[in-house]
Amino acid sequence: MTSALISYKRHSFPPEIIAHVVWLYHRFSLSLREVEEMLLERGIMVSYETIRRWGLKFGPDYVGRLRRKASSSNDIWHLDEVVVSIQGKKHYLCRAVDQDGYVLDEILQTRRNTKAAKRLLMRLLKRQGKAPKRIITDKLGSYNDAKRKVCQK
Structure with a gap:
């Protein structure tokens, strides 16, 4: 879910976690606090404000890729x-x-x-x-x- 165009520099969390959080927030229309609770259950402490910032920064790219899901003949x-x-x-x-x-x-x-x-x-x-x-x-x-x-x- 990571892209070469997105820079994760100066973020303390790995790109995989950031990508998963933004994907959860946009794909399932969860609230920021619900995503925060889901991560807390997995032992990852992230505030809802950080999730909001990640959503604003990385969200448009992820949402665009979710909407442009390539169709295949096996669909x-x-x-x-x-x-x-x-x-x-x-x-x-x-x-x-x-x-x-x-x-x-x-x-x-x-x-x-x-x-x-x-x-x-x-x-x-x-x-x-x-x-x-x-x-x-x-x-x-x-x-x-x-x-x-x-x-x-």
């Missing part, structure tokens, strides 16, 4: 939707998550049909650059129809 995508009510109207929030828990894409749609599923798959393929090894869904028929239509092109 497994999980597609699912949730019903959301917006001003009394039903909408469907469709999400695509990979096997590591990274959210690949989200899209809010008014319909739950083949056209909507096809739109989600086309966006995913465009953003990721390559198709996954497997797509896991909740057995909704529109996902299967959309997969057939998108994969035939």
Whole structure:
């Protein structure tokens, strides 16, 4: 998780610990004090203020690398939707998550049909650059129809 562009000079902690702390803080949206407690359980005494400073200094680089996770042909995508009510109207929030828990894409749609599923798959393929090894869904028929239509092109 370390990078050659980042300088850890004048820091009393090893780069691996700093990288792990910043990763914990940004990846899991923990509070500074929660990260401090987690480290204290492991015998590492770091104040929450130090964690905050590390997050400000090293965070943008780590967050950028977390968001730019390279897709591979061995990926497994999980597609699912949730019903959301917006001003009394039903909408469907469709999400695509990979096997590591990274959210690949989200899209809010008014319909739950083949056209909507096809739109989600086309966006995913465009953003990721390559198709996954497997797509896991909740057995909704529109996902299967959309997969057939998108994969035939």
